Amino acid sequence: MTADRDPRTDLKGMTLPEMESFFTRWGKERYRARQVSRWVYRKYVEDFDMMTDLSREFRGVLSEVCRISASGAERVEVSADGTEKYLFRLGDGESVESVLIPDEDRRTLCISSQVGCALACGFCATGAMGFRRNMTSAEIIHQACFAARRLAGRGELLSNVVFMGMGEPLRNAAEVSRAIEILLSQYGFVLPGKRVTVSTAGILPEMAAMAERFPVSFAVSVNAPRDEIRSLLMPVNRKYPLRELIAAMRRIPLQSGRKVTAEYVLLQGVNDAPGDAEALARLLQGARIKVNLIPFNPHEEAAYRAPSREAVDRFRTVLLSAGIQTITRERRGGDIRAACGQLRAACGGKRG
Ligand code: SF4
Numbered sequence: 001m002t003a004d005r006d007p008r009t010d011l012k013g014m015t016l017p018e019m020e021s022f023f024t025r026w027g028k029e030r031y032r033a034r035q036v037s038r039w040v041y042r043k044y045v046e047d048f049d050m051m052t053d054l055s056r057e058f059r060g061v062l063s064e065v066c067r068i069s070a071s072g073a074e075r076v077e078v079s080a081d082g083t084e085k086y087l088f089r090l091g092d093g094e095s096v097e098s099v100l101i102p103d104e105d106r107r108t109l110c111i112s113s114q115v116g117c118a119l120a121c122g123f124c125a126t127g128a129m130g131f132r133r134n135m136t137s138a139e140i141i142h143q144a145c146f147a148a149r150r151l152a153g154r155g156e157l158l159s160n161v162v163f164m165g166m167g168e169p170l171r172n173a174a175e176v177s178r179a180i181e182i183l184l185s186q187y188g189f190v191l192p193g194k195r196v197t198v199s200t201a202g203i204l205p206e207m208a209a210m211a212e213r214f215p216v217s218f219a220v221s222v223n224a225p226r227d228e229i230r231s232l233l234m235p236v237n238r239k240y241p242l243r244e245l246i247a248a249m250r251r252i253p254l255q256s257g258r259k260v261t262a263e264y265v266l267l268q269g270v271n272d273a274p275g276d277a278e279a280l281a282r283l284l285q286g287a288r289i290k291v292n293l294i295p296f297n298p299h300e301e302a303a304y305r306a307p308s309r310e311a312v313d314r315f316r317t318v319l320l321s322a323g324i325q326t327i328t329r330e331r332r333g334g335d336i337r338a339a340c341g342q343l344r345a346a347c348g349g350k351r352g
Pocket of ligand 1: 117118119120121124125126127128165166167168200201
């Protein structure tokens with residue numbers, strides 16, 4: 001994905017203000033940044049020679065000092081239902097995955113923000129691999145450039161981006177914020193905030209800061225109605241327990257008609273009883289929160305089992321009767337282990 005030993009400055013991953021200050025410090029005109037950023041983020045161009053509104057001479061100077069890291073995927077797999085999974089090799093040999101999910105008029109890209117993850121959620125295969133490193137904004141935005149360019153080639157548009165791939169995005173908030181700015185901006189992907197979703201295990205200070213800064217959507221992994229169970233599944237609960245988590249979710253500023261999503265991975269015999277659904281309904285009562293039920297999708301390292309169909313339906317019925325908007329997430333791309341699931345190698349269970 002990146003040629004890390006290349007001494008030239010990588011423009012990919014820079015926001016427009018960052019690019020402007022880079023050009024200004026370099027003694028070039030500020031408006032150059034807007035020209036270049038549009039080529040990189042609107043047209044997904046990675047070769048200065050293709051930037052036809054720049055003079056040949058300036059393109060030559062640019063390519064001596066700067067580069068735009070290229071965004072080819074090492075492997076692309078396409079599922080029978082149209083879901084696509086991309087494997088990206090990073091400059092240091094690490095790899096991450098993204099999944100593109102087509103659904104009627106939507107084209108949703110599930111992207112990664114870290115290599116591995118330190119939060120060690122018990123049902124998650126990414127958690128099992130441990131934390132390797134944070135991704136740079138270039139590596140994060142690269143996933144969107146690759147998918148958008150591929151879609152553009154067939155006359156389609158990238159419509160949604162979800163940070164539900166590998167990693168906890170709010171543990172890499174600075175780089176993720178730069179990527180989000182590019183996704184939302186006019187010089188970038190021009191995505192409405194409601195179409196960019198940050199999925200988090202609930203890192204509360206960063207969640208509040210991100211919600212203040214960007215009008216993005218939030219999907220928070222709740223996964224249990226009681227601290228004993230949640231701490232067992234998600235060690236981060238010891239730092240940010242349920243009561244504080246739900247209170248923080250209630251404080252997220254929302255435009256009218258929008259809700260925060262509570263993600264709930266159903267695990268057989270752990271958190272899928274009707275009593276758990278009732279306790280969850282009490283926790284969420286009166287909040288602008290909807291629930292996404294995710295029947296666990298077992299992966300190799302998993303110590304948990306998938307819930308029965310009846311348990312899933314019963315859980316959903318309890319929440320619906322309490323007036324809580326609830327959907328059960330349908331599994332996509334199962335034949336290529338892409339269920340935004342085996343992705344977080346985890347979402348294996350988490351995003352099944
Ligand atoms: S579920 Fe998310 S936060 Fe938890 S270990 Fe997996 S990637 Fe990390």
